[in-house]
Amino acid sequence: xxxxxxxxxxxxxxxxxxxxxxxxxxxxxxxxxxxxxxxxxxxxxxxxxxxxxxxxxxxxxxxxxxxxxxxxxxxxxxxxxxxxxxxxxxxxxxxxxxxxxxxxxxxxxxxxxxxxxxxxxxxxxxxxxxxxxxxxxxxxxxxxxxxxxxxxxxxxxxxxxxxxxxxxxxxxxxxxxxxxxxxxxxxxxxxxxxxxxxxxxxxxxxxxxxxxxxxxxxxxxxxxxxxxxxxxxxxxxxxxxxxxxxxxxxxxxxxxxxxxxxxxxxxxxxxxxxxxxxxxxxxxxxxxxxxxxxxxxxxx
Ligand SMILES: Cc1cc2nc3c(=O)[nH]c(=O)nc-3n(C[C@H](O)[C@H](O)[C@H](O)COP(=O)(O)OP(=O)(O)OC[C@H]3O[C@@H](n4cnc5c(N)ncnc54)[C@H](O)[C@@H]3O)c2cc1C
Numbered sequence: 001x002x003x004x005x006x007x008x009x010x011x012x013x014x015x016x017x018x019x020x021x022x023x024x025x026x027x028x029x030x031x032x033x034x035x036x037x038x039x040x041x042x043x044x045x046x047x048x049x050x051x052x053x054x055x056x057x058x059x060x061x062x063x064x065x066x067x068x069x070x071x072x073x074x075x076x077x078x079x080x081x082x083x084x085x086x087x088x089x090x091x092x093x094x095x096x097x098x099x100x101x102x103x104x105x106x107x108x109x110x111x112x113x114x115x116x117x118x119x120x121x122x123x124x125x126x127x128x129x130x131x132x133x134x135x136x137x138x139x140x141x142x143x144x145x146x147x148x149x150x151x152x153x154x155x156x157x158x159x160x161x162x163x164x165x166x167x168x169x170x171x172x173x174x175x176x177x178x179x180x181x182x183x184x185x186x187x188x189x190x191x192x193x194x195x196x197x198x199x200x201x202x203x204x205x206x207x208x209x210x211x212x213x214x215x216x217x218x219x220x221x222x223x224x225x226x227x228x229x230x231x232x233x234x235x236x237x238x239x240x241x242x243x244x245x246x247x248x249x250x251x252x253x254x255x256x257x258x259x260x261x262x263x264x265x266x267x268x269x270x271x272x273x274x275x276x277x278x279x280x281x282x283x284x285x286x287x288x289x290x291x292x293x294x295x296x297x298x299x300x
Contacts, residue, residue, distance in 0.1 A: 004029050005095030009078055013040045013064050017100035018056070018175040025060045032092060034066035034082070036101075041179040042171070044186045045232040051200075051216035052234040055177050105145055115139060122147065130163035132156040168249040172239050177201075177215040180242035183230025183249045186220070195223045195286055197279025201235040204271040212236035219245070219275045223286040226254045231275075237268040244272060255280040259294050 006029065010021040013035025025031040033056070040056070043049040049064070056062040063085050070081040078097040084090055107123050117134040118126045125134040127141045132154060134141060140156040149169065173179035197219045207213040215235025221228050231245050248258045255276055263273045277294070284291040 006030060007032070007092075007094045007096075009034065009080060009092070009094045009097045010100060011097065012036075012100035012102070013062070014100060014102065015041055015171070015173040015175075015179075017098070018173055018179075020098065020100060022056075022059065022175045031060040032080075032094070033060060033062045034068075034080075035062075035064035036066065038065040040064045041173045041175070041234070042181060043179060043232050043234070045218050047198075048216050048218050048232045048234060051214070052177065052179060055214040055234065056175070059176075105147065107145070128163075129166060131161050133158075133161055168246050170242065170246045172242055174239075177212070177234045177236060178238035179234045180238040180245070181230075181232050182242050182245045183228070184220070186230065186232055189220055189229060193223050194220050194229060195279055195282045196220055197275045197277070197282060199271040199275040199278070201268075201271055204235075204268065204274070206266045206268050207236045207271065209266070210236060210268075217241065217271060217275050219272075219279050221255055221279045221283055223283050226256060226280065226283045228253060228255060228258065235268075235271070241269060241272050244269065255283060256292060256294070 004024070004027055008024060008029055008031055010017050010031060010033040013033055017033060018041055021031050021033050038049070040049050040052050043052060053062060053064050067083045068080060069083070069089070072079050074093065078094045079091065080094070081089070081091045105124070112119055112123065112125060115137070117137050117139055120126055124145070124147045125139065125141055127134045127146065132140045132142055132146070133156065138158055140158065142154055142156065144150040154166070168183050169185070170182045171180070199217050201207040201215040201217070202213050204213060215233065217231060217233030217235055219228065219231040228245070228249055230249065233241065259273070259276055259280060263270055281291060
């Protein structure tokens with residue numbers, strides 16, 4: 001096909017669907033994006049997910065929890081009958097459908113069961129997260145095939161096998177607003193022990209000046225220790241904010257330590273400072289303690 005189609009139905013609302021779907025929308029292709037189960041960009045923190053959905057729905061048709069009655073080909077065109085989020089029944093015809101619904105590892109042809117290593121119930125080798133070694137064998141696992149971190153590569157060494165501290169989990173989705181997920185999985189956090197701080201970018205100074213004032217950042221901390229645990233967010237410059245958070249997490253900083261670090265003015269990163277201050281204050285409240293005096297003005 002040498003010209004762009006007029007209308008595409010995108011199935012999936014994960015990172016690939018969002019990056020490709022939004023790129024096509026900006027090339028003037030009319031996009032209808034259909035997700036499943038309410039998920040978007042792998043975000044699991046509902047208010048952050050809702051903020052993303054609201055921003056995307058302004059740019060193209062976006063339903064993170066699609067409800068289809070029928071799918072067919074009519075005169076060669078993918079045709080969908082579905083109920084839109086406002087409860088209307090719709091029938092729409094498309095030029096193409098893009099399935100961005102994930103990939104399944106193709107491990108079967110490798111016949112790993114003959115390699116003398118232990119496999120889990122999905123046929124993926126069991127391995128040590130700190131060395132990436134499969135049992136005591138000279139087999140190591142790296143990349144998407146480990147099923148744990150499908151976004152970056154680590155190397156291993158043999159025969160001088162050494163345990164390493166793995167980098168904090170960190171992912172970015174390059175849609176707009178950008179999405180970042182860093183640190184402990186939100187679903188795995190002990191909600192009784194976790195305090196959430198937030199910043200909305202609707203009213204954040206630099207984001208407003210750039211007219212990119214959409215999105216929400218949540219940062220999570222351990223109520224008892226005041227140590228950062230992770231974050232989920234969507235908004236402007238999330239790739240940079242995400243790096244600051246990833247570095248702070250990797251260095252195991254407490255909120256007080258992070259808040260003593262410099263923040264320039266006027267930058268989007270001041271939004272991160274707002275979220276950190278919010279969660280810091282809540283941690284002290286939770287412990288019925290008085291917070292220490294922190295530098296009041298942003299500065300370099
Ligand atoms: C559209 C898209 C955008 C992405 N964007 C990002 C991003 O922005 N940042 C990021 O960090 N990650 C991103 N990713 C994910 C990233 O591409 C993967 O994490 C990375 O490619 C994984 O590398 P890998 O070597 O494990 O697997 P792959 O890159 O999938 O390579 C596996 C290779 O093994 C070959 N192979 C398969 N079976 C056999 C066999 N039996 N024998 C020999 N060879 C075999 C395949 O042909 C392939 O060449 C993106 C992925 C996609 C699809």
